[in-house]
Amino acid sequence: MIKIEGLKKKFGKIEVLKDISLEIGNSSVVAVMGPNGSGKTTLLKCILGLAKANEGNIYVKDCKINGNSAYKKHIGYMPQYSCFPDNLKVKEVIEMIKDIRGNNIVYDTELIEKLNIAEMYNKQIGQLSGGMKQRLSCAAAFLFNTEIIILDEPTAGLDPLSSEIVKTKILEDKQNGKLIIITSHIVSEVEVIADRIIYMLDGKIYFDEIKEKLYRLTGKENLNKAIAHKMTSGETRGAEQ
Amino acid sequence: MNTALKIFKYVLYDVLRSKMIIIYTLLLLIISFGIIFIGKDVTKAVLSLLNIVLLVVPLVSIIFGTIHFYSSREFMEMLLAMPVKRKNIFWAEYAGLSLALAAGFSVGTGLPLLIYGGISGAFQLIVSGVMLTFIFTALAFLSSVKNKDKARGIGLSLVIWFYLSVIFDALVLLLYYLFSSYPLEKATIIISGLNPVDLARMLILLQLDVSALMGYTGATLQKFFGSDYGMVFSVILLLFWAIVPTVLSLRIFNRKDF
Numbered sequence: 001m002i003k004i005e006g007l008k009k010k011f012g013k014i015e016v017l018k019d020i021s022l023e024i025g026n027s028s029v030v031a032v033m034g035p036n037g038s039g040k041t042t043l044l045k046c047i048l049g050l051a052k053a054n055e056g057n058i059y060v061k062d063c064k065i066n067g068n069s070a071y072k073k074h075i076g077y078m079p080q081y082s083c084f085p086d087n088l089k090v091k092e093v094i095e096m097i098k099d100i101r102g103n104n105i106v107y108d109t110e111l112i113e114k115l116n117i118a119e120m121y122n123k124q125i126g127q128l129s130g131g132m133k134q135r136l137s138c139a140a141a142f143l144f145n146t147e148i149i150i151l152d153e154p155t156a157g158l159d160p161l162s163s164e165i166v167k168t169k170i171l172e173d174k175q176n177g178k179l180i181i182i183t184s185h186i187v188s189e190v191e192v193i194a195d196r197i198i199y200m201l202d203g204k205i206y207f208d209e210i211k212e213k214l215y216r217l218t219g220k221e222n223l224n225k226a227i228a229h230k231m232t233s234g235e236t237r238g239a240e241q
Numbered sequence: 242m243n244t245a246l247k248i249f250k251y252v253l254y255d256v257l258r259s260k261m262i263i264i265y266t267l268l269l270l271i272i273s274f275g276i277i278f279i280g281k282d283v284t285k286a287v288l289s290l291l292n293i294v295l296l297v298v299p300l301v302s303i304i305f306g307t308i309h310f311y312s313s314r315e316f317m318e319m320l321l322a323m324p325v326k327r328k329n330i331f332w333a334e335y336a337g338l339s340l341a342l343a344a345g346f347s348v349g350t351g352l353p354l355l356i357y358g359g360i361s362g363a364f365q366l367i368v369s370g371v372m373l374t375f376i377f378t379a380l381a382f383l384s385s386v387k388n389k390d391k392a393r394g395i396g397l398s399l400v401i402w403f404y405l406s407v408i409f410d411a412l413v414l415l416l417y418y419l420f421s422s423y424p425l426e427k428a429t430i431i432i433s434g435l436n437p438v439d440l441a442r443m444l445i446l447l448q449l450d451v452s453a454l455m456g457y458t459g460a461t462l463q464k465f466f467g468s469d470y471g472m473v474f475s476v477i478l479l480l481f482w483a484i485v486p487t488v489l490s491l492r493i494f495n496r497k498d499f
Contacts, residue, residue, distance in 0.1 A: 011498065045498075045499065048321070048322045049321065049322075050318055050321050050322065050498070050499040051498040051499065052496065052498060069323075069324050069325055069326050069327075070324055071324075072322060072323055072324040072325075073324040075322065077319070077322035077323075079315060079318060079319060079322075081315055082315075083314075083315030083316045083318060083319050084316060084319075085251070085252070085255035085313065085316055086255070086259075087254070087255045087256075087258035087259055088251060088254060088255050092251060092254065093251075096247070096248070096251045097323070099247040100244060100247060100248070100320070100323050100324070100325055101323065101324070124258075137319075140319075150322075
């Protein structure tokens with residue numbers, strides 16, 4: 001569903017992504033992990049067309065990203081920080097997104113109910129708490145039944161109940177054949193929902209493994225220890241290849 | 242409906258409801274009513290308002306425009322992740338913000354003048370104020386797309402405003418002083434085109450018949466800017482001042498990394 005070939009990205013003189021290549025199919029939850037500044041968010045931004053690659057190609061559903069925006073109709077996105085204009089009401093934000101996405105789309109109204117978005121419909125964004133804004137942002141990402149959902153730190157700032165709803169939704173969508181890409185620092189959360197771990201370090205993919213295989217290769221039974229083992233053993237993707 | 246128009250509608254709702262726009266409009270209303278009421282002469286009021294308009298409108302437009310751009314960054318990022326062309330997001334943001342500011346200015350200054358009887362110069366004052374709003378919002382966007390850092394963006398905007406509102410006039414005065422023995426009437430026309438604030442000032446002053454107080458230079462300017470040709474020239478130059486920074490900002494915005 002997503003194919004990346006030799007992706008390089010620089011911000012000024014700093015090379016943030018160094019020759020990234022990978023392929024991701026549908027019906028999976030892929031976690032992009034790594035320390036701060038490793039290039040996770042930049043990778044997602046390149047897929048979303050928010051940052052323009054210096055070299056390399058990205059294909060989404062076999063369509064090459066080349067400055068066009070049409071491919072984004074297949075993608076739902078939840079940024080790390082909620083970002084709606086303060087003086088708009090919640091219902092106006094939802095209407096706006098519906099207006100942009102098109103009115104002939106089937107909406108997932110069930111999630112709106114589960115996340116209690118209806119109760120804040122007439123409130124202005126500026127009156128919402130950080131958690132409420134995150135709930136709205138999350139609903140906006142899932143609302144349009146897109147085939148690919150990209151979530152940047154999805155549960156950061158969410159209350160435990162909303163966090164559980166989101167995790168359940170991710171697993172449900174995976175069952176329905178969707179591709180979900182998440183970045184997260186919460187290893188316990190990734191352990192539950194992800195099938196595949198892409199670990200980034202210093203702009204490169206340090207390792208890219210199916211979770212079960214990672215456990216098998218490292219002989220560890222929890223993700224934290226498996227990642228730590230990989231890091232200390234120094235087995236990188238390049239070395240494996 | 243075009244995507245830019247759809248987004249524009251919501252940007253306009255957002256900006257029109259912001260406290261800043263409401264305070265700006267109310268402040269202009271109080272000042273305008275106050276000046277007309279105290280002076281009891283609408284022509285004099287236009288002259289007094291002119292000085293406020295030429296200082297306040299560019300300052301508010303450029304600073305509010307810059308702050309708005311930086312505070313909308315994440316919102317633009319979210320829009321860019323949807324099937325929307327970059328240029329549509331840019332136009333929606335620019336039109337939404339500048340029209341809201343222009344509406345605030347028109348109500349704040351135009352309404353009192355309308356109530357006390359529209360007179361010569363009032364129309365030019367409103368048109369010039371609206372044009373300055375579009376120009377300085379465009380300059381705000383240019384300064385914001387050029388700088389990723391908010392503090393640097395606001396700093397650059399302040400420098401642009403200070404240059405066009407204060408320093409430029411000082412440089413012109415210095416030029417006149419240095420070349421006082423040369424006839425500079427025609428050069429004045431060209432120099433005034435290099436600054437939209439001066440152009441707006443000229444456009445209003447020459448409609449108020451006060452150019453007689455400006456001596457021979459005033460007469461030359463009156464002859465040029467008072468004619469239909471001069472009016473068209475001024476409006477084209479003001480449009481040029483609005484279009485060039487907008488197009489430059491759009492070009493940078495289209496290539497910008499978020």
